[in-house]
Amino acid sequence: xxxxxxxxxxxxxxxxxxxxxxxxxxxxxxxxxxxxxxxxxxxxxxxxxxxxxxxxxxxxxxxxxxxxxxxxxxxxxxxxxxxxxxxxxxxxxxxxxxxxxxxxxxxxxxxxxxxxxxxxxxxxxxxxxxxxxxxxxxxxxxxxxxxxxxxxxxxxxxxxxxxxxxxxxxxxxxxxxxxxxxxxxxxxxxxxxxxxxxxxxxxxxxxxxxxxxxxxxxxxxxxx
Numbered sequence: 001x002x003x004x005x006x007x008x009x010x011x012x013x014x015x016x017x018x019x020x021x022x023x024x025x026x027x028x029x030x031x032x033x034x035x036x037x038x039x040x041x042x043x044x045x046x047x048x049x050x051x052x053x054x055x056x057x058x059x060x061x062x063x064x065x066x067x068x069x070x071x072x073x074x075x076x077x078x079x080x081x082x083x084x085x086x087x088x089x090x091x092x093x094x095x096x097x098x099x100x101x102x103x104x105x106x107x108x109x110x111x112x113x114x115x116x117x118x119x120x121x122x123x124x125x126x127x128x129x130x131x132x133x134x135x136x137x138x139x140x141x142x143x144x145x146x147x148x149x150x151x152x153x154x155x156x157x158x159x160x161x162x163x164x165x166x167x168x169x170x171x172x173x174x175x176x177x178x179x180x181x182x183x184x185x186x187x188x189x190x191x192x193x194x195x196x197x198x199x200x201x202x203x204x205x206x207x208x209x210x211x212x213x214x215x216x217x218x219x220x221x222x223x224x
Contacts, residue, residue, distance in 0.1 A: 002059070003028050004217070005052050009064030009086065009199075010155050011147060015139060016063060019206030023214050027061075028052075035154040041162070044154075045072035052077070059217060062087055063202050064183070065155060068162050074170040083213055084174045085202050086183060090164050093187045102160030128181045130198020139203065173216045175209055177201045 006029045008016045014029035030051050035044055048069055052058055057080035062070035067087025074082060088094055131140040176183070176190035177197025185193065192212050197205050 001026055003054065004059045004061060005030055006061045007048065007063070007066030007069050008032070009066050009202075010159060011152075012063075012140070016202050017061070019203055020061075020213070021206070021210045022217070025217070032151060032155075034148055034151055039154070041072060041158045042075075044158075045069050046076065049073045049077050056080075059083070061085065061213070064199065065159050068159070068164070071164055071170075071172075079170045081217065082170050082172045083216065084172060084176075085209060086176060086180055086197075086199050087174070088162075088183055088188065089172060089174060091162060093183070093189070094162075095184055095187060098160055102162075128199070130177075130179065130181070130200040130204070133204075136200060136204060140200070173212075175212055177205070 001024055003026045004022060006014070006017045006027050008014060008029065008031065013031050017027055017029055020027060030048050033044070033047055052060075052073075057078040058073070059081045060070040060073065060079060061083045062068070063085045064087050067082070067084040070079075070082045070084070071089070073079060091099060125140070129140055131137045173192070174188070174190045175192045175194065176185055176188050177194045177199065178185050179196050180188075180199050180201075182199040194201050194205050194208055197208075202209060
């Protein structure tokens with residue numbers, strides 16, 4: 001049985017993949033590491049890749065920021081296929097406010113400690129994520145309240161300043177939601193659009209996404 005490696009989005013863990021059902025595959029989640037002091041994005045991706053123990057070309061599912069890391073890993077590891085969910089393939093697919101915030105280093109002014117204690121901000125963030133049910137909101141809130149501040153500051157900086165100028169030769173399948181408020185579809189060139197899908201769709205539209213992943217990876221265990 002094949003192994004498909006999974007990298008979650010910013011602020012979530014392996015539970016985001018728990019509703020996916022991929023035929024003839026083991027989903028192996030690589031959770032976020034604590035960044036080292038002054039660590040580059042490339043160095044961090046190398047440490048994540050070290051946890052993918054196989055001699056065969058990798059298949060990686062990356063959600064949001066996890067998709068950016070997956071594309072970086074493809075620069076130095078043999079990656080057969082990347083499946084992006086609610087992510088971007090280049091800086092041009094990021095909304096303007098993210099690009100401006102990164103250029104102006106506005107993330108340095110972001111009051112992370114205040115945000116971690118603010119129920120009001122959680123409610124706003126949950127609406128943008130598409131976390132509407134109590135279960136979805138609890139899922140989104142738990143990690144925010146417990147996430148390491150070093151990881152949050154580092155991730156904000158890398159997300160807002162991410163560039164993938166050289167791209168990758170790896171085959172990429174991009175799945176995106178039409179109602180994604182974090183990374184709006186109008187900037188995205190997706191292979192598959194989930195109508196009504198939000199930034200949380202890997203969790204709450206998992207059945208549809210599973211069908212797509214089975215289709216593009218080969219449900220019988222062979223790569224198409």
